[in-house]
Amino acid sequence: xxxKIFNALLLLAVAVCFALTAVGCNCGGHQHDFKTLKSDGTFxxxxxxxxxxxxxxxxxxxVPTDVKKAVCEVCGVEYGNVVVFAEGLDYQLSSDESYxxxxxxxxxxxxxxxxxxxxxxxxxxxxxxxxxxxxDKLKNVIIAFNVEIVEEQAFVSSSIxxxxxxxxxxxxxKEAFRECNKLISAEISSxxxxxxxxxxxxxxxxSDIEVSKDNQLFKSVNGSLFSKDGxxxxxxxLGKSEEHFTIPEGVATxxxxxxxxxxxxxxxTLSKEISSVCAxxxxxxKNLTVLEYPKTKADWATVKTDVNWNYxxxxxxxxxxxGNV
Numbered sequence: 117x118x119x120k121i122f123n124a125l126l127l128l129a130v131a132v133c134f135a136l137t138a139v140g141c142n143c144g145g146h147q148h149d150f151k152t153l154k155s156d157g158t159f160x161x162x163x164x165x166x167x168x169x170x171x172x173x174x175x176x177x178x179v180p181t182d183v184k185k186a187v188c189e190v191c192g193v194e195y196g197n198v199v200v201f202a203e204g205l206d207y208q209l210s211s212d213e214s215y216x217x218x219x220x221x222x223x224x225x226x227x228x229x230x231x232x233x234x235x236x237x238x239x240x241x242x243x244x245x246x247x248x249x250x251x252d253k254l255k256n257v258i259i260a261f262n263v264e265i266v267e268e269q270a271f272v273s274s275s276i277x278x279x280x281x282x283x284x285x286x287x288x289x290k291e292a293f294r295e296c297n298k299l300i301s302a303e304i305s306s307x308x309x310x311x312x313x314x315x316x317x318x319x320x321x322x323s324d325i326e327v328s329k330d331n332q333l334f335k336s337v338n339g340s341l342f343s344k345d346g347x348x349x350x351x352x353x354l355g356k357s358e359e360h361f362t363i364p365e366g367v368a369t370x371x372x373x374x375x376x377x378x379x380x381x382x383x384x385t386l387s388k389e390i391s392s393v394c395a396x397x398x399x400x401x402k403n404l405t406v407l408e409y410p411k412t413k414a415d416w417a418t419v420k421t422d423v424n425w426n427y428x429x430x431x432x433x434x435x436x437x438x439g440n441v
Contacts, residue, residue, distance in 0.1 A: 153191055160191040177303070177328060179260045179282035189328065201232040208244060215241040215262075221251055229254050229276075233261035243270045250274060260284055260305070266292045268312065273297075283307045288315050297321060300355060304341075306330035316341070316351045318377040323355030337364060347389075354378050363387045370397045379403060386410065392420040399427040407434045413441050 150162035150170045161172035175196075177189030185194040206220035216235045229248075232240055239262035247267075248254065251274040259266060260282025268289040279302040281288065290312030293299065299319045306328040316322060324339040335344050341351040348369045352361065354377065362385040363370070369392045375381065376399040383406040384398075390409070398404060407426075409416050413436045433440040 155188070155191045155193045157193075157195055160188065160193065176326065179258065179280060179305070200228075200230065202226065202229050205232070205235075206247075207235050207240070209238075210241070213238075215239045217242040217244040217267075218247050219244045220247055221253065225253065227253065227255035228258075229256070230258045231261070231263055241265070243267060245269055246272070248274050258282065265289065268292060269294070271296060277301075279303065281305055281308060286310060288312060290314055291317070294318055300324065301326070304328065304331065304334060304336075306332070309333050311350065313372045317373045319354060320377065320379070321355040323353050325351065325353055342367070349374050352378065354380075356380070359383065360385070363390070365389065368392065370394060372396060373399060375401055375404070377401070382406065383408065390419055393422065393425045395422040395424055396427055397422070397425045398429045398431060399424065401426075401429040401431070403430055405430040405432070407431050409434050409436050412436055412438050416441055 146166065148164040148166065148168050148170070150164050152163045154161060154163045159172050159174055161169045163169055175188035175191070175193060178186035180186040180196055186196050187194055202224050204223035205218050206222040207216045208219040209216055215238050218231060218240060231243065234240060241262055242265045243259065243263060245267040246269045249269055249272045254274055254276045256278045257276050258280045261284060263285055265287045266285065266289060269291045271293050272291055273295045275298050276296055277298050277300050279293065279299060281304050283305045284307055285305060286307055287310035288308060291314045292312065293316050294314050295318045297320045299322050301324040302316065302322065304325065304327045308331060311334065325336050325341045327334045327336040327341065331344070333344050335342050339353045339356065340349065342349055346364065346366045348371055349363060349367050350371045352375045357380060359380060360383040361381055365387050366389055367387045368389045370390070372394045373396040375384070376396050378401045381401060381404045384404060385408040388410045416434055416436050
C-alpha cells in the first residue's frame, strides 16, 4: 500500500514539473533568453519566449514637440504627450535683430513651461540672465528647439521640479539653476557642450541627473554628473538619501562645489586617483565629518586642494592608511 502511494506521488511530481515547463518555468531545463525588447506606452522591457519579463523601466530621453510625442532613446517608442508652447512670456530682441531672448515670465501663469521655438517670426535662441529667477510658479521646464544658451542665473532660486534640456541647447551658463531647492530631476541632451560653474549648486532635492549617452563631454553615473571620461566629478546629486558615498575609481578631480551644501552625507571615500579638489568642493557640508583617503599621508600631501575646498564643512581630519591628517 505504501509503495502504491509513493509511486502515485512520484508520478504527480513529474506531471507538475512538465506542466510548469510548458508555461515557461525554469523547471525542467528551460533557460530564459530575454532577447526580445518590448514596450507599452509607459515602460519597456526584455521578454523571454515564455512571456517572462526582465529589466522593466520607464521610457526616457527624447523631447516632445507641439506635434509629436517624445521618442524613447532606448526602445524608439513614442511616449507621453505633445507639448503646448508657453504664451505671454516677455522677450528681448537681440542687438543684431536676428533672434529673441526670453527675458521674463510676463503674463504666463502655467506650471509647465515649454520655451517656444519662435516669437514674432524669429527664432528664440537664448534665455536671458535672471529671466525666471526666484519664480515660484513653475514646476516642469522643457528647453529645446531653437534655444542654444541658458544664461547665468536664468532659473536661480526658482520652484522648478523637473528639467529637460533638449537637443539644440549648447551652453548652460554659471549658476543657471543654482538653489532650485525643489528640483528633483534634470535631463541633459547630447548637444550640451558647456556647463558653467555652480550650475546645479545647492539643489537640495536633486537626486537624478540624466545625460544622453550620445553627449561627447558629459555622462551620468548613478544620477550624478561626471565628465565623459569619468576623471572629473562635476556635481554630486544632493537629493540622494545615502550617508556614505564612495567616489568611483578613475576620478582624479572633484569639481567646483561638487558636494557643496550636502546635508545628508556623513562620510565620503575618495578614489585612489584623486589629484585635485577644487574650490568649495565640500563647502557647507556640515554633517560630513569623515573624509577617507585610501593611500598614505604622504600621498595626500601631493593632492592639490584649493584653499577653501572644505569651507564651513564638518571635516576636521582626513583619514589615510597610516593615520589622520
